[in-house]
Amino acid sequence: MTSSQMLGDVAGRKSGLDASGCSICVSPQRPDALVENRISQRVGPYLEVEAELLRGVPLCKTLRGMGWMWRRSPHSVPEEKWQFLWQSLRPVNTYDVFISHTWKSSGLSKVLALLLSTGWHSALAFWLLAILVIVTLQVCFPDLDNHKPFVLSKRIMNFEEACPLAPWAVIATPLAMTLGVLLAPYLPQKLMKEGTCFLDVACIHQADPALKERGIYGIGGFLQHAAELRVLWTPPYLTRLWCIFELAAYRVANPTGRITLTPIFIEHSVLFLAPALWVASSCYWAAAASGLNKYGFILGEALPIGIALIPLVGFVQGLRRFFCAKHKLFEELRAFKLASAECSELFDQIFVISAIQKWYGSAEEFEKFVQGTLCSEMSNIQTVDVPLPYCLLLTAFPVSATIDESLALWAGGAPMPVVASSLIGHVYGICVCWCLVSFKLLYYLCDRFAVARHTGFADYLQTLLIYLSFSLFFLVGSYTGELAYRHSLETAICHACLCLVGSGTPFGVSSQICNQRNDDCVFLLYKVHCDSLLQALELAGFTILRQAWLDEVVSQITRYNSLDLDEFLQMLHMYEERHYAEFTKVFEHFDDDQSGTLEAHELANLLEQCGITALDQVLKEIMVEVAPADPGSITMEEFKRVIEIIHVNEGFSSREIIKLKEVFRKFDLDRGGTMDTSELHKAMAWLGHGLTKEEVQLISDSCDVGGKGVLEECEFFGFMRKVKEKEILMVKRELKKQRPVGGAVYMQKQLDRVLRALGYIPNAQAIRDAAEDAAIIRRSSQKLLG
Known part of the structure; x- marks a missing residue:
């Protein structure tokens, strides 16, 4: 289905008629002209x-306010509140992040996710502060030990005494973390290191209908000013047409911007x-406080922990479902169809489809982009994995229990090596490092075996096996750590070091992969081989192509034989500097009197020295634009501007x-x-090019x-420039063959022979300009060419 057919089908479905219905103002057969005209009148350009x-x-x-603007419908919020919010927003030139999401998903679910992603710093800080206060109080006020109602009896090395035990850290940990997360939105922005973001409901005026409409249809312009597009992915995301529009627009408006997938x-x-x-x-x-430790590790620790971990079975099942949704995301991308995306408003749907048609040429080309390029780059942006900060947050819970245990040992008069062995081997080695490894394993297993091989009982059996594997892995490591830190301080240190290496390896590897993929998540990021750089420079509009310059520039950027996007852009910038340095040199050569200006009639010769052939009518038009006050002379800055305009317009008026x-x-x-190619050949024949x-x-x-095998409009201009250059070159060559003896004036019959030798009838204006450029015809004789 073409984009035009799709627009017609959309119109028909929305109006309750078939694609040929006429109850709407859009013609299904040719909606683009009428619709785009209406769109341009109403909303202007798509990316402004x-x-x-x-x-x-x-x-x-x-x-703030538990994310009221995420949770509540805009219509349920008083206009005064929206007006106050709009006035409190500060004007910006750029956005650090553009938040892309769908309102089909629960607002509360997004609020909870964002609270954690933005508030984990403060949660850890509040927890550390709470632990510090508890340790300080117990160290500075030892009399508080008399009020501890529980006793810890545990043999570590040669120490075994009844030690006063209190649950202060265990109780304080969830309270401190919850408080840290909830207060994070109210902390100073400098502490949170948060940049400026675009959120549709906040940054588009909700109280003023006119401003709201201008904002909605200016989404493409907002995207153009955003350094990063952050996709809050939920299952309905790809079913919403506006979400698709944001992905499509960002790729066009900001090809070097970063797209981050955040499930x-x-x-x-x-x-x-x-x-x-x-x-x-x-x-x-509780097991430690009740004295179960004296029955050994299995009954005293492993059994209580195993019983306590039983709720994890439900967690594992839920986490597998989450990862199934991730796999479904890539399946949706590979099978994406624009026609399946939904939109509540007819005009919005026509607006989005018209924009996509304009940017990508057709709905089919955009679907190929989503199914191929976008799917590939999305899957390489980042491994969907639990980040290290979140794992550290999770380790705070087992750490809090062992902190209470270490404080009990200190309060019970244990020697410093015993307390140090507990802190290093138990708190750090087991509860931090080994827990990090275990969490990594849990998330990996849930991702790897997310999709059930069979439904029903086999699915739940798969969940149980993942749970048992994780529990066994964690308990074996914990048991080894228990033996190590109870034996001696030295073995506790050795075990902690091994656990540190074990925990650092998966996070180090995933960090490198994530960094590499984040560096590679720029759209259209492909390695460009150095052998193709001269062609790339030509396509970029450079007229002086010198391999020596290119080799020198590339050697300053990389020692490899290919460039990534950042390196490629750096190469273009450095080569442009060399390009303009050469233009400056040529300009100064023509500027004999060192006045800094040249006569306009010298411009054509000046451009020829720079490898640029431009026709007289083009130069006259450009001079009026560049130097309207004095088109008879040109400065160096104006000369650079002339070159830029020629590049943009491919040398055409x-x-x-x-x-x-x-x-x-x-x-x-x-x-x-x-x-x-077929359409191009027909166009050339119609224009008279043989x-x-x-x-x-x-x-x-x-x-x-x-x-791609086809040319877009901007590429067509470059095509026509090369056709024009080829034609002028042929005309020059044939005119030189027909040069009159002893003169430079051509008679009509000589020009006829030239045209017959060329095999087709070129444009008359091209003949005049070529003859003048070849210096074989006087302006006064141009009448012979009429």
């Missing part, structure tokens, strides 16, 4: 937004696992650009926004960025 609408908000500020189920899994770990830690502490656009639309027979299909194919291949 008015500067006064650029308002930003810190992400943490949107979470909120990772934060949900941490929020679900934290209470289970606190229950397990409390059970361990404004009138020629308009004509070429008309030709492109005329011969884009399938209305796909691109032209293939090119064979092979010649058309050769020139087309040199202009086809990315090897």
Whole structure:
């Protein structure tokens, strides 16, 4: 289905008629002209937004009041509140993050995920502060030990005494962490290190209908000003047309921007696992307080912990479901169809589809992009894994129980080596390092075996096996650590070091992978081989192509034979500096009197020295634009501006650009926004250019960025520039062959022979300009060419 057919189908479905219905203002057969005209009148260009609408908000500020603006419908909020919010937003020029999400998902679920992702710093800080206060009180006020109602009896090395035990750390940990997360949105922005973000409901005026409409249809402009597009992925995301629009627009508006995939189920899994770990830690502490330690590790510790971990069975089942959703995401990307995306408003749907058609040429091309490039890059952006900060948050619960135990040993008069062995071997070695490894294993198993091989009982059996594997792995490591720190301080240190290496390996490897993939998550990021750089420079519009310059620039950037996107952009910047340095040198050579200006009539010769051939009417038009006050002379800065305009317009005048656009639309027979070789050949024949299909194919291949096999409109201009250069070169060559003896004035019959030798009738203006450039005809004799 083409984009035009899709627009017609959308119109028909929305109006309750078939695709040929006429009760709406859009013609299904050719909706693009009428619809785009209406869209352009109503909302303007797709990727522009008015500067006064650029308002930003810190992400943490949107979470205040338990994230009311995420949870509540905009219609249920008083207009006065929206007006106050709009006035409190500060104007910005750029956004650090553009938040992309769907309102089909629960607002509360996104609030909880964002509270954790933005508040884990303060949660850890509050927890550490609480532990510090508890330790300080017990060390500075030893009389408090008399009020401890429980006793710890545990043999460590040669020490075994009844030690006063209190659950202060176990109790304080969940309270401190919850308080830290909830207060995070209210902390100073400098402490949170939060940049400015765009959130649709906050940064688009909700009380003023006119401003709201301008903001909604300026989404593309907002995206253009965002350094990062952060996708809060939930299962309904790819079913919403506006979400698809944001992905499509960001790729076009900001090709060097960063896209980050953030599935909120990772934060949900941490929020679900934290209470289970606190229950397990409390059970361990209760077992120690009840004296079960004297019955050995199995009955005294392993059994209580195992019983406490039973709720993890439900957690494992839920986490597997979460990871199934992740696998489903990539399946949806690989099978994406634009027609399946939903939108509540007809005009919005037409707006989005028209924009996608304009940017990608057709719905089919966009679907190929989503199914191929986007799917590949999304899967490489980052491994969906539990981050280290979240794992550290989870370790706080077992650490709190062992902190209470170490404080009990100190209060009971244990020697310092005993207390140190407990802190190093038990608190750090087992509860920090070994727990980190165990959490990594749990998330890996849930991801690896997320999809059940069979349904029903086999699915639950798979969950049970994952749970048992995790529990056995954790208990074996814990038992080894218990033996080590109870034996001596030295063995405790050795065990802690081994656990540190074990915990650092998976996080170190995943960190490197994540960093590499985050560096690679820029759209259109492909390694460019150095052998292709000269062609890339030509496509970028550089007219002076010198391998020596290129080799020198590349050697300063990398020692490898290929460039990534950042290195490629750096290469372009450095080569541009060399380019303009050469232009400056040529300009100074022509500037004999060192006045800093040149006469306008010298411009053509100056450009020729820079490798640029421009026709007289083009130069006259550009001079009026660049130097309207004095088009008879030109400065160095104006000269650079002339070169930039020539590059942008591919050497054509404004009138020629308009004509070429008309030709492109005329011969884009399938209305796909691109032209293939067959369409190009027909266009050349219609324009009077005698090119064979092979010649058309050769020139087309040199202009086809990315090897798509078709040319977009901007590439078509480059194609026509090369055709024009080829034509002028042929005309120059044939005119030189027909040069009159003893003179430079051509008679009509000589020009006829030239045209017959060329095999086709070129444009008369091209003949005049070529003859003048070849210095074989006087301006006064141009009448012979009429």
